[in-house]
Amino acid sequence: MSGLQSFGINTAGRDFAVGDVHGHFTRLQNALDAAGFDPSADRLFSVGDLIDRGPESAEVDTWLAKPWFHAVRGNHEQMVVDAYRADPEGRMRDMHMINGGAWLYGRSFVERGCYAELLADLPLVIEVETPEGLVSIVHADVPFPDWITLRNQLERGLHGRQQVEAMCQWSRQRITSENHDGITNVRAVVVGHTPVRRPAILGNVYYIDTGGWMDGHFTLLNLHTLETIPPIDPKLSWDWEDGRG
Template sequence: MTQVQRFTINTVGRDFAVGDIHGHFTKLQAALDAVGFNPATDRLFSVGDMVDRGPESTDVDVWLAKPWFFAVQGNHEQMAVDAHRLSHKGQASYIHMINGGAWLYGLSTVEQAFYVDLFAVLPIAIEVMTPIGLVGIVHADCPFDDWAQMLGVLEQEQGAMQRSVQTICQWSRARITSENDTGVSGIRAVLVGHTVVLQPTVLGNVYHIDTGGWRGGHFTLIDLATLECFPPVNPELCSR
């Protein structure tokens, strides 16, 4: 597993990020169509939680095979990996099941292993170079107020320390629940999902973009080069 995946600047097209998908890929495609997404030149980055809860979780392999689609590992992908490694026994599989993972356990053991192998190699963090500087992506939160400090732990530490930071990256709601607008230094912006918001919410330079497209809301796409949201929102609603 590569902890951090890095991308050079897109010189021929646009880069977008999207919030949690949760098995609603048809609805995601409609959002891409609405912004004129061009798969020949544009790229799409997912903040993770591509599966569970929605009806199209089994389509995740098709999307991960697209040369323009990239994702970090969300807590739902991590739950699937953990449950599989424990042979579906105990608390790990139960937690995944009650959080929308039943689709996986209805598949054959070979199919289950196929999907889990896809999830297991996803990075915890993504960096994308843009004309305005580096943009970072993690699923839930950055555990430090300095981006480089987080990368240092992910890439150089092992064991309990690394796992603790991974857990915060995938599960924490601390920044948004406390309305911490300190931001993260060393990076232009950090894009996260995990916590559903009515409109994209900006705290410092941390953009929360899971607007609940998977549960009746809408998918928000954010242009990494401009940090402009689609569909457009009232600027007063885009920050706290």
Template sequence: MNVFARFPINTAGRDFAVGDIHGHFTRLEAALSTAGFDPKVDRLFSVGDLVDRGPESIDVMRWLNRSWFHPVRGNHEQMAIETARQALDTGMYLHNGGGWFLALNRDEQQEYAAQFADLALAIEVETPSGLVGLVHADCPYGDWNDFRASLANGPSSERDQIQAAAQWSRSRIYSQTASTVPGVRAVVVGHTPVRQPVVLGNVYHIDTGGWLTDGHFTLLDLHTLETIPPTPAKLAWEDA
């Protein structure tokens, strides 16, 4: 199982992060076009939840094969994996948008699940201003270096708990915890939909509901930590 993936500085173009996609790749392409995204030199990092709920989840394989697209594994990818392993109740996955996956035959499910299992749980990107970390829901440690070490080398029971928190936790944003996570310039997460990006300490919550009828995709420039579309200077949970 992949745990961490690390990417060097992109000296040729820009690096962007995007929130949860949930099977809305056409909308994502429109957001990339608005940002002037150039696949020849730019890279797109995703905080996961590529599939479920939207009509284009089946297209995820095509995106995973793009050399400039680098996602972490979200809880929805994890549910697909566990469903394929018969370790998750299918009714639960159906309730969470997995109908497209359940409609696949057994071999197809195994193929998708294998691709999802190959995704890292966290990504580190070198930028001109320092290291940026990406994880789906939250960094469950006070220090990014402790998170990395425990997820990679901790006891298996501890790793399972850390993975669950990294993919499912909403405690930071619900409690409005504004402490900084040392070890990285910024941590970028999704999982919890917000009306506009929210920054708590150095943790950037960027799932602005591009998969929802009244939402939109936010792209975060990892070099500058500025958003497209631009976000008001005051970023606070009460504005979300």
């Protein structure tokens, strides 16, 4: 499976990141249209969880074929891969179906394999060079206080990599503890995984899953300026559950 993918500076247009899509690609396209996204010059980076829960999950292959669209592998993509490759007893399949994956299992074994291999090729982490410095994208969190430590883990395959990957795809520890320490040796880290009413910024970690796949909206984060579309509404709490802000 892919570890890290790097992109150079986009000198032709803008770079955006977007939160979890969860099978709502039409809504995503509407958000891009509203932002004046130019596919001939701009690029869009996804924090993962492109699939499950929404009605258009099967279109993930069409979106991943777009030359301007790039995504990391979220925990929902990982469930597809694990269920196909290493779960002959079906336990992972059952968990995936409970979490919105039923769209996949009405398809043939060959089709399921095609989706699994496509999603397995997604990197765990994306790095994007910007005019103001390096911005990184991971689905859930960075398990180290220093970005270089994570990069070394992924590039060198050091001991404990499986646990590191799980934290990158599943952890909510930073946001549930409201940890503002941030990550060193990177300008910003962009994540999703935890739905928030408005983008939450903890140190230099940006949470941008604003529930575009449920009753919220898709937030686009300009990676060059770190400004959001739509702009952050200071009247809203970032916490989706209980109003803490």
